[in-house]
Amino acid sequence: MSAVPEKGAPAPHQNPSPVLEVRNLRVEFPSRRGTLVAVDGISFAIAPGEVLGVVGESGAGKSLTGTAIIGLLEPPGRIAGGEILFEGERIDLLREERMRRIRGRRIGAIFQDPLTSLNPLYTVGAQLVETIRTHLPVGIADARARAIALLREVGIPAPEARIDHYPHQFSGGMRQRVVIALALCAEPRLVIADEPTTALDVSIQAQIIQLLKKLARERGTAIMLITHDMGVIAETADRVAVLYAGRIAEIGPVREIVGNARHPYTVGLMGAIPKIGAGAGKRRARLVQIEGSMPRLNAMPAGCAFHPRCAKCFARCTRERPEARPIGPNLAACWLYE
């Protein structure tokens, strides 16, 4: 909510102490036929209490960025460059055991599918107590009391009874609340929410989004909200990072991104959102679609990765790759504004 005002200053951002700062992150997958670069020089920062939306098509590197931050890249994927600073401390070089103590304790994570995020063989209480006792020096009784309080906080009715239920006894929305409670067990400073609403009904989505916003507001938790749903972003995020083919196309305050995008890709992305009743029937704008599809990692075009699909492409775009530079309150990687 604190919505750090973006000025024209270069990245990284000007908040005195961001919770998370990612500098030039590069994630690679070595393979027999050469190295695939899935995340290529991404930089951003998240302030306490701020919700950073991360959007992009499937395969743009959104989830990988989140996974890299919590140190759970599946081999052979690896961080090949850049830095990840969490509360001022570099965490990308930490050994597994120290990283494990940060995961769940100081950085919480929420994944896409609440139906499969919980172990079906244990009660939600057992999973909560296990997580709490992994990170905090409390006894079983205290952990259980805390678990009940958490369930209540995330809006589960009758938590005293529900705590002893198994995941399959909860509906999808309730399960996602349990997942959020699990992510909050040890009061993390940062929550990485990877598509937290994608698997849910629209009416439930709104509730979960409200819950996340409340979290950021009341606890000052920073939230990295990964999604491909621009509606969710528009409603929740303070700032938005638009990813394309492993790079940041544009990053800026949510109002600027949604209403006044600079990068042609962002413009296209915003045009693809259906607006009900927009203009009250004056003109029924057709949904804009971006022709073509995102390049595959092993067939990245020269120059700007977006140029084959870009309507405003010119000669330079095919030769040189644009770096993100301040354009108005945003940072955008595009030669148009040179």
Added chain:
Amino acid sequence: MLAFVLRRIAQAVLVMLAVGLIAFSLFRFVGDPVLFMLGQDATPEDRARITRLLGLDQPFYVQYAQFVGRALQGNFGLSLRQAQPVSKLIAERLPATLELSLVAALLALVGGVSMGVYTALRRNSWLAQMMLAVSLVGVSLPTFLIGILLILVFAVLLGWLPSFGRGDTVALGWWSTGLLTASGLKSLILPAITLGLFQMTLIQRLVRSEMLEVLRTDYIKFARARGLTDRAVHFGHALRNTLVPVITITGLQLGAIIAFAIITETVFQWPGMGLLFIQAVGFADVPVMAAYLCLIALFFVVINLMVDLLYYAVDPRLRIDRSIAAG
């Protein structure tokens, strides 16, 4: 839950009746028992007397009912060859087979699960690769060959372990055990390995593939994201989720171990039921064969029933209740 158990028990009873029918019809297919007992030269009066005495003049279904009734009391008649009650012969041999089978099964389960977990968690280590290679041998070599090879190496060439028999046994009531004497234990090693090796490699491969499957699931990823220790993730969360298929296969394999003990018992001249059965087949000793058949079927049915009940203990999703998903 109770309805489920009752239904399963009813099914088990049906299976046993069917097996009983097959065992019973053995008597008819193998030939005329009266002829067997009296020989070619008996008088018609003697034949009629014996036929009546054995109840063979009764209609088929009455005979079957009598067979079932006697079988329920453990009475399978007299062995044709040894002229002793079949139940007594079986009771003498049962401990040997059960001890061998249970030790083999334990070996298969403990070895199979631990090697399966290891090969899944340390996929690329040389030890895991070696275990996989060895397990391929275990899966593909026939039991008798493994037995003979083991005898060759450990009994003949090295002379460490006896090649046949059960060693000294100690009687505990009617149960004679070889587990309490040194020679009994030494005699048990080779047959138990022979009998358990195939199942061990099977369980190892099953646990490995299930474990790899489970390790890819979202709840394992989420468990890691919650910062749980590797130990908790691997053994508390992953292993338990692999157990349902493992229990199924292990249960079936335990039955198979008891049944296939025949081969191992023959190779090692192990004085168990399997050897008794092979000898009975040689002499067309139908009562022994029928009793063996029924007993093995009983083992299978009981084990399957226990497996079904174990599912309930392991997987809460099967415990259907009425308070599903409020909200």
